[in-house]
Amino acid sequence: MTGEHRRPVVHVDPIGADLEPLPGETIIEAAWRLGYRWPTACHGQATCAACHIEVISGTEHLTPPDEEERATIEDRLPRRQDPTRFRLACRAQATGNVTVRKTGVRREPR
Numbered sequence: 406m407t408g409e410h411r412r413p414v415v416h417v418d419p420i421g422a423d424l425e426p427l428p429g430e431t432i433i434e435a436a437w438r439l440g441y442r443w444p445t446a447c448h449g450q451a452t453c454a455a456c457h458i459e460v461i462s463g464t465e466h467l468t469p470p471d472e473e474e475r476a477t478i479e480d481r482l483p484r485r486q487d488p489t490r491f492r493l494a495c496r497a498q499a500t501g502n503v504t505v506r507k508t509g510v511r512r513e514p515r
Contacts, residue, residue, distance in 0.1 A: 413466060413499040418506045426499050432458065433494040436510065444509040449495040454481035456494040458505040464489045466501030 412425040415432055426435035433456050436443045446453035451473045460467065470478070470488050474496040478486055485491040494507065 413501050415499050416504045417510055420510045431495055432497050440513045442511045442513055443494060451477050451493055451496055454478060454493060457482055458492055458494050458507045460490055460492060461504040461506055463501060463503035466499055466503050467492060468498040471496060
């Protein structure tokens with residue numbers, strides 16, 4: 406397996422899910438693709454903040470928040486404005502291994 410490129414892993418607590426996002430895929434998109442329900446009201450439009458995550462480790466492996474994400478967090482989550490600790494799963498992309506906390510994530514029945 407030498408030279409094989411592994412995708413980053415986003416570990417989601419408390420459910421214990423390990424997501425491997427594809428390049429350019431957000432955390433919520435990876436969850437949807439892999440059969441998980443993720444709390445959201447706007448379905449990835451960065452307007453509701455219901456998808457927000459708490460970053461436990463690996464914040465340096467997330468793409469920087471864009472202005473839309475910052476504005477939504479500021480407006481909808483005024484007590485959680487630390488961009489190194491709270492992010493929107495519909496905007497954050499992992500470039501390396503990350504551990505996040507998000508309650509309400511469920512495996513879709515197959």
